[in-house]
Amino acid sequence: MKEAPVAIITGAASGIGQALAVAYAEIGVTVVGGYFPGDPHDPAVTEQLVREAGGTCAMQAVDVTSAEQTEAFARTAVERFGRLDYAIANAGLLRQAPLTEMRDEQWFEMLDVDLSGVMRTFRAAARHIAADGAMVAVSSIAGGVYGWEQHAHYSAAKAGVPGLCRAVAMELAPRGVRCNAVIPGLIETPQSLDAVNSLGPEGLREAARSIPLQRVGRPREIATLIRFLTSRDASYITGQTIIADGGLTVRWPG
Numbered sequence: 461m462k463e464a465p466v467a468i469i470t471g472a473a474s475g476i477g478q479a480l481a482v483a484y485a486e487i488g489v490t491v492v493g494g495y496f497p498g499d500p501h502d503p504a505v506t507e508q509l510v511r512e513a514g515g516t517c518a519m520q521a522v523d524v525t526s527a528e529q530t531e532a533f534a535r536t537a538v539e540r541f542g543r544l545d546y547a548i549a550n551a552g553l554l555r556q557a558p559l560t561e562m563r564d565e566q567w568f569e570m571l572d573v574d575l576s577g578v579m580r581t582f583r584a585a586a587r588h589i590a591a592d593g594a595m596v597a598v599s600s601i602a603g604g605v606y607g608w609e610q611h612a613h614y615s616a617a618k619a620g621v622p623g624l625c626r627a628v629a630m631e632l633a634p635r636g637v638r639c640n641a642v643i644p645g646l647i648e649t650p651q652s653l654d655a656v657n658s659l660g661p662e663g664l665r666e667a668a669r670s671i672p673l674q675r676v677g678r679p680r681e682i683a684t685l686i687r688f689l690t691s692r693d694a695s696y697i698t699g700q701t702i703i704a705d706g707g708l709t710v711r712w713p714g
Contacts, residue, residue: 464516466541467690468534470494470524470581471551473501475649476598476686479679480548481506483687485515492537494522494551501650516541524551524577527584534584546690547585549578549597556657558610567613574617575624582628582639594690595628595639597621598682599701604643605709622701629699638698640689645705647677672707 467484471477472493478501481491491510495503503519510517518540522533537544553573557566578597585595599622602608603615622641629639646667652658659667664676685704688694703709 463542464488464490465545466490466492466537466543467546467548468492468494468537468544468581468585469548469550470522470533470577471496471598472506472519473499473503474506475651476644476647476679476682477548477550478506478509479683480550480686481517482509482513482515483680483683484546485510485513485517487687488515489546490541491515491517492533492540493517493519494524494533495519496523496551497521522551524549524580525572527580530577530580530584531587534581534588538588543590544585544588545590545593547581547589547593547595548686548690549581549595551577551581552598552600552651554611554614554651554654554657556610557613559612562613570613571617571620574614575620578621578624582624586628586632586637589637591636592692592695593637594694595625595632595637596686596689597625597639597641598686599641599643601643601645601703601705601708604641604701605703605705625701626699633698638689638694640694640697640699641701642682642686642689643701643703643705644682645677645703645708646671647679647682649679652676670708670711671705672711675706677704677706 603618
């Protein structure tokens, strides 16, 4: 009997990461989910949702700014479940800071999580991932496509993610490992519902009027895209950046 594929997902305690853990459970993929202990989201909720979907999930604390912790996170998949097939770099930080008031510490903290954290996750996974494995990183429409005032550090980090994925795709292609980036549009997650650092509930409702599909996206809709990109159905897709935004970036201006 063939062993179940195993995926590692950073930022799995809420939002897109949590939705992906459940989506993987539905097709028999075992999940090692990473969560940051300082976040308010309970990782036990993800474990419960995965169990209810018929899957297996082990949640593990991981700070993606730590090389030691990301290495241990990837090793957990192999040591506990015998293999590693998919690596999803989803952990992210979002903070508002006007450019003229931004401290160097704020700039470097953002890049350390949202860009260097992706690199650390992929680097750790690359040491263990199966020959036909796949990696996906989550970028953002802010930086990946549009600029966002008072978020220069976030936009810069997210803009770097597709470039990193293209380079990783070329480097790992001889091993049969694929790497792609996903750019979500406006998705209703705990991060986007933060009215201080992001749009908040009212801002999302207002923004929905500019989206051709007339609504913001759901975490599940991004999760199933990532699941597809790591599946055999996407076996010839690598080094690409896929935008899922309800048509926002292709709408006619005005």
